[in-house]
Amino acid sequence: MTLPHLGLIVPPAAGAVPVDGKLLYGDRIRFSARGLGLGEISTRGYTEVIDSVVEKAVALKDEGVSAVSLMGTSLSFFRGAAFNRQLEAEMARATGLPCTTMSNAIVGGLRHLGLRRVAVATAYIDEVNVHLRRYLEQSDIETLGLEGLSISDVQAVGQVPTQVLVDLCIQVFDAQPGADGVLISCGGLVTLDAVREVEARLGVPVVSSSPAGFWDLVGTAGLDPRAAGQGRLFA
CATH class of the missing domain: 3.40.50.12500 (Rossmann fold)
Structure with a gap:
């Protein structure tokens, strides 16, 4: 086969x-x-x-x-x-x-799960976060809160520990109530373990880039x- x-x-x-x-x-x-x-x-x-x-x-x-x-x-x-x-x-x-x-993927994933108001955790520096917020707005996704790790090094994103991602997701979700899910943006982040943990702890769906x-x-x-x-x- x-x-x-x-x-x-x-x-x-x-x-x-x-x-x-x-x-x-x-x-x-x-x-x-x-x-x-x-x-x-x-x-x-x-x-x-x-x-x-x-x-x-x-x-x-x-x-x-x-x-x-x-x-x-x-x-x-x-x-x-x-x-x-x-x-x-x-x-x-x-x-x-x-x-x-991958930009289609994050929006498609959010829509598949019925998410319209999201808390957003990223690896990015501020200028890239601005681009992401605009893209989500153009895709009819409301960003309730957004925090980035200020990483610009391509190799460094793959080394971010799971616990750092979990903490960031919970921080941004708690900062402004009302989100129906979490988005983790940056394809270089290794996130499958973090996705499962955040979903279990917050009780909402998580969509992550990769x-x-x-x-x-x-x-x-x-x-x-x-x-x-x-x-x-x-x-």
Whole structure:
């Protein structure tokens, strides 16, 4: 039996498949990745690499994938919702494949869970948080509170401990009552353990960039995105 083969465009130059792919889907799906070589998590960093996204998508098509996602949240939202849609369309036109982005994934995940008013925890510096707030507003998602870890180093985001993420989520959720869920934004954060813990402690759904990115790509490819024990989005 031939495994489904899906393509990821990831920010780090090494082009490694994020750990969530294996944790969520085991050996059911094969993932391949191409790296953009993002220098820093900032508007300047995104501007330096964004024009190479489509060629990376074409390279993945040539590897035989059946769908492609740009697995960088801020890379796809930093110029707003219209640009995200345009980028998705350009990828699809160049490859002839179903294509999506991690910004689609977070909004799609929030909508799937019926979340419209969210507390937001991010890895980002302030300028990137401004872009995220605007993107969510353009997507009809109300941001009740937003706190970031002020990280711009691409490698450092993957080293953030689970407890730091849990504490940040609870802090931002408690700061302004009324949120119906939590969003964790930044595809470089390793969050599956934090998602489960925050959902258990707060009793509300949590959508996080990297898990949502895989959920969205698998669904975009026409496959079943569910994964047992991985939080409400995957139930």
